[in-house]
Amino acid sequence: xxxxxxxxxxxxxxxxxxLIGVAGIAFGVAAMLTILAIVRGAIGMFEHILxxxxxYLVFEKNVSDLFFSSVRxxxxxxxxxxxxxxxxxxMLFGIVSSPGYPVITCFGVExxxxxxxxxxxxxxxxxxxxxxxxxxxxxxxxxxxxxxQPGAPLAIGPTTFRVGGIFKAANGFEDGGVFLPLAExxxxxxxxxxxxxxxxxxxxxxxxxxxxxxxxxxxxxLVALEDREFSRSYNSFKILRATSWAVGxxxxxxxxxxxxxxxxMSVFGxxxxxxxLRVCGFSERQVAALIFGEAAAIALAGLLAxxxxxxxxxxxxxxxxxxxxxxxxxxxxxxxxxIVAMALVTAGLGAIYPARFASRIQPVEALRYE
Amino acid sequence: xxxxxxxxxxxxxxxxxxGGRVPVLRxxxxxxxxxxxxxxxxxxxxGKSTLLHLLGGLDVPDAGELSVAGLDPRREAHxxxxxxxxxxxxxxxxxxxxxxxxxxxxxxxxxAVNRPAAATAARIQELATxxxxxxxxxxxxxxxxxxxxxxTAIGRALMNAPRVLLADEPTGALDERTGGAVxxxxxxxxxxxxxxxxxxxxxxxxxxxxxxxVHVRDGRLEET
Numbered sequence: 001x002x003x004x005x006x007x008x009x010x011x012x013x014x015x016x017x018x019l020i021g022v023a024g025i026a027f028g029v030a031a032m033l034t035i036l037a038i039v040r041g042a043i044g045m046f047e048h049i050l051x052x053x054x055x056y057l058v059f060e061k062n063v064s065d066l067f068f069s070s071v072r073x074x075x076x077x078x079x080x081x082x083x084x085x086x087x088x089x090x091m092l093f094g095i096v097s098s099p100g101y102p103v104i105t106c107f108g109v110e111x112x113x114x115x116x117x118x119x120x121x122x123x124x125x126x127x128x129x130x131x132x133x134x135x136x137x138x139x140x141x142x143x144x145x146x147x148x149q150p151g152a153p154l155a156i157g158p159t160t161f162r163v164g165g166i167f168k169a170a171n172g173f174e175d176g177g178v179f180l181p182l183a184e185x186x187x188x189x190x191x192x193x194x195x196x197x198x199x200x201x202x203x204x205x206x207x208x209x210x211x212x213x214x215x216x217x218x219x220x221x222l223v224a225l226e227d228r229e230f231s232r233s234y235n236s237f238k239i240l241r242a243t244s245w246a247v248g249x250x251x252x253x254x255x256x257x258x259x260x261x262x263x264x265m266s267v268f269g270x271x272x273x274x275x276x277l278r279v280c281g282f283s284e285r286q287v288a289a290l291i292f293g294e295a296a297a298i299a300l301a302g303l304l305a306x307x308x309x310x311x312x313x314x315x316x317x318x319x320x321x322x323x324x325x326x327x328x329x330x331x332x333x334x335x336x337x338x339i340v341a342m343a344l345v346t347a348g349l350g351a352i353y354p355a356r357f358a359s360r361i362q363p364v365e366a367l368r369y370e
Numbered sequence: 371x372x373x374x375x376x377x378x379x380x381x382x383x384x385x386x387x388x389g390g391r392v393p394v395l396r397x398x399x400x401x402x403x404x405x406x407x408x409x410x411x412x413x414x415x416x417g418k419s420t421l422l423h424l425l426g427g428l429d430v431p432d433a434g435e436l437s438v439a440g441l442d443p444r445r446e447a448h449x450x451x452x453x454x455x456x457x458x459x460x461x462x463x464x465x466x467x468x469x470x471x472x473x474x475x476x477x478x479x480x481x482a483v484n485r486p487a488a489a490t491a492a493r494i495q496e497l498a499t500x501x502x503x504x505x506x507x508x509x510x511x512x513x514x515x516x517x518x519x520x521x522t523a524i525g526r527a528l529m530n531a532p533r534v535l536l537a538d539e540p541t542g543a544l545d546e547r548t549g550g551a552v553x554x555x556x557x558x559x560x561x562x563x564x565x566x567x568x569x570x571x572x573x574x575x576x577x578x579x580x581x582x583x584v585h586v587r588d589g590r591l592e593e594t
Contacts, residue, residue, distance in 0.1 A: 003481040013469040276465045279428065280526065281454030281482030364428045367465065 003286045006277075007293035010266070017262055017269075021298040022305060024258025025343050029306020032248030032339050034313050037329035039244040043237050044330050047227065048171050049107075053114035054089065054199035056208065057230050058215055061223040065236055066196050067093050073193040075219050079200060082214065084207040089113050090195030092185045096156045096178060098146055105177040106156075108185020108195070115174060116167070123150035124165020130181035135164030139175035159188065172328050200224070248339075252346045255302065259350035263295055267354045274358050275366030284359040291355035292348065299347030303340060376437075377533050377566045378402035378425060383434030385420055390432075394420045396589040397434065404533065407560050407567040411577035412586035418570035421586070422536045425568060426459055427452040439533045454483050458527025460556075462539035464519045466511040472498075472522050473507040479529040497525040500559065517548035524556060528565075535560070535567045541576060553579065 011018040058079060060069040071090065080088045092108035109115060111130040119126075122140055129137055136156060138148055143166045146154060153160045156178065169175040186192050202211060208226060215224040231237060267274065274287055282290075314329040378401065385395040394417045402408050410418040423429040425438055427449030439456035441448040458479075466475045473494050480490040498504045501521045511519055520540060527535055537556065541549030553576050560567045569580060577583045585592040 002484050002487070006478075006481060009470065009474065272465065273467050276467065277478065277482070279426070279453060279459050279465075280479040281450070281530070283450055283482075286482065364423050367461065 003282060004289060004293045006290055007297055010270075010290070010294055011297055014266060014269075017265055018294075018298060018301075021259050021262035021295075022301045024255040024262070025252075025299050025302025025347060026255075026305035026309060028248070028252040028255030028346065029303055029339055029343055030309035030313065031251035032342065033307065033310030033331070033335070034329075035244045035247055036335045036339075037310070037314055037331050038317070039240050040332060040335065041328040041330040043231070043240060045171050045173050045328055046237075047231050049115075049173055053087075053118075054201045054227070055205055056200040056202065056211065056224050056226055058088075058198040058200060058219075058222055058224045059196065061221055066234075067095070069196045070191070070194045071196070071198050071222060073195075075222060076195060076198050078218065079198055079215060082211065084202050084204065084211050086201045086203045088201075089199045090182060091197050091199065092182060092189065092191065092194065093196045094185060094189045096188075098154065098156055101145065104142065104146075104156075105173060106185060106188075107174070107177055107179045108182045108189075109179060110182050115169065116179070119167035119169050119174075121165060121167045123163075124167075126165075126167075128164050129179070130184075132164065133184065134162055136161035137165045137167065137179040138163060139177050139179075140166055140168040141172070141175040142178055145176075157188075249342070252342050255343075256346035256350040259295055259298055259347045260353065262298065263291060263351050263354035264357075266294065267291065267358045271361060271366050274361050275363040278361065278363045279367075287361070288355040288359040291358050292351050295347040295351030295355075296344065299343045302347075303343045306339075306343070374404045376401045376403050377439055378568065379435070379437040380421075380425070381435040383421075383424065383431045383436060385417075385424060385429070385431050394589050395424075395431070398589070398591045400584065400591060402534075402566045402568060404566050405560060405564045406582060407557055407569065407580040408582045408584060409577035409580035410568060410570045410584050410586050410591075411572065411574065413572060416586040417589045418586045419538050422459075422538050422568060422570055425534070426457045426536045428459075454479070455530050456532050457534045457536060458530070458532040460520070460523050460527050460535065460537040460540045462542040464511075464523040464543075466519060466522055466526070468512055469510060471508050471510055472503055472514070472518075472525075475511055475522055476507075476525050476529055478526060483530060485530075493529060494525075497528060501525050501555065515548075516544050517551060520544060520548075520552050521555065524552070524559070528559065528563075531563075533565060535565050537567065537569045539570055539572070541571065541573065549573075549576075 059066060059071060063069045076088060076090045079085060089110065094106040094108065096104050096106045098104060116126050116129055136154060138146065148154050148163045150163050150166060152163055154163050180188060182195065186194060202208060212224040215222060225233065277287060380398060380400040382397045382399060383395055384397055386393040398421065410421060412418050424431050424436060424443060427443040430444050436443050438452055441452050441456065443449050443452055476494045476497060477490050480493065494507065498507055501524060503518065503521055503525060506514060506518060511522060514522065540556065541552055544552060556567060559565065571577050583594050585594055
């Protein structure tokens with residue numbers, strides 16, 4: 001349709017108006033991209049903590065958050081004893097504080113935990129972990145913001161520990177956290193004989209379904225979920241994903257209102273012109289297509305601009321000192337497709353009324369319009 | 371008077387506004403043949419513009435029969451086809467699209483019918499030559515004089531080679547000399563292309579220079 005060539009002519013003629021529409025969509029795209037990528041990255045990091053070298057997670061059924069889950073030592077031992085289990089790593093999560101830092105994640109793990117094996121030790125050795133009481137081990141990022149030195153005392157809540165080692169963990173949450181031997185963590189958090197979760201590695205992944213049934217039958221209060229299943233069903237992840245989509249959709253709604261306003265202004269500002277197009281043979285459909293075309297062009301420009309802004313923000317965030325290690329953005333194809341669809345749908349919805357109005361302009365009346 | 375089949379036939383057409391309370395055309399009849407230039411002459415509000423709107427498919431009559439280029443302007447599909455290919459409009463206030471160049475304004479009717487770009491460009495050159503707009507094609511319309519704007523509007527009306535040109539006070543916003551030139555141009559184009567021109571005007575000198583003069587008074591036509 002050659003009549004659509006007027007789309008770009010009209011946008012060129014009303015640059016400021018078009019730019020406002022583009023900005024509305026761009027900010028929606030950038031907000032959604034940034035939020036979803038950060039949330040997706042955060043979930044990914046948390047998933048990584050849970051599934052390091054494991055395929056199944058065992059934890060207390062129906063807990064709102066894994067911090068409140070309790071898996072007793074006896075249950076851990078029973079799970080370890082199962083013939084299909086290659087290894088089972090209990091882990092206790094807790095929140096600790098240090099002067100100036102009220103929220104620090106604390107991981108209570110056993111000495112043979114694969115996280116410690118995979119870490120790059122900067123001070124101390126893996127073999128030191130749990131060798132002496134009263135020692136705490138720090139991720140390198142935590143050591144940095146706590147200004148901790150190897151062998152120096154470190155106040156964690158009411159207790160003063162000695163820094164037994166510092167290591168660089170690939171995962172941002174782990175690198176910004178502190179680690180205690182499981183037994184010390186249980187004592188510190190007054191949860192003797194309890195872990196939050198057990199990460200289980202099977203000898204043969206094909207036995208997963210049988211393992212899940214066996215655990216749930218033998219331990220009435222526990223549930224065993226495969227890592228991907230856990231990611232889908234864990235309430236906190238669901239809430240995070242839903243919240244991030246909701247915030248993104250709100251940003252888009254604002255963008256859509258911007259497009260609707262831009263297109264309405266554009267239509268009301270050229271009623272005579274649209275009437276002239278009708279006089280010159282443009283059909284109602286062609287006039288409506290012109291308005292939708294302008295909205296689509298604005299949406300596409302907004303997508304490109306928003307993608308660039310969001311990409312720039314995501315590239316810069318990891319370099320912000322306060323966020324180092326915590327922001328690990330993940331841009332998934334599904335998210336990109338969702339954002340593209342949202343932008344086009346938003347622009348399309350925003351253009352419906354202006355297009356309807358424009359296509360119904362009666363030339364005779366409109367040509368009298370001042 | 372020529373013997374060609376009429377391109378416009380109007381029989382007993384009535385038109386009123388405000389639910390019939392304001393009658394504008396009261397049973398008018400008119401026949402126009404190709405190449406004729408017919409002046410609708412009368413005071414403001416006499417019904418000249420309304421008749422042009424009906425002929426051009428911009429409005430529909432309350433009653434009566436209409437045929438323009440073999441199409442029935444009372445039917446929606448015919449009205450669109452009329453405006454696209456068979457009728458060109460020229461208004462008192464040229465109604466060009468601001469910020470567009472002369473060439474872009476001329477091309478608007480071609481966009482409506484999806485004419486290929488090369489054919490459109492060739493037609494623009496042809497019209498520019500006829501209308502003396504060649505050097506101004508790349509100029510924006512706000513940079514043109516009143517006469518040039520109206521010549522551009524005439525070119526736009528002729529873009530799709532219509533059989534009928536409807537001109538509503540085309541010289542009304544121009545000075546005497548420029549108005550005379552525009553009128554002479556329209557007359558010349560009609561003579562050369564065989565196009566039928568219906569011209570609404572309140573200026574007696576232009577009305578008398580047309581082939582036929584139809585006096586529009588109180589919604590009725592009187593041919594003199």
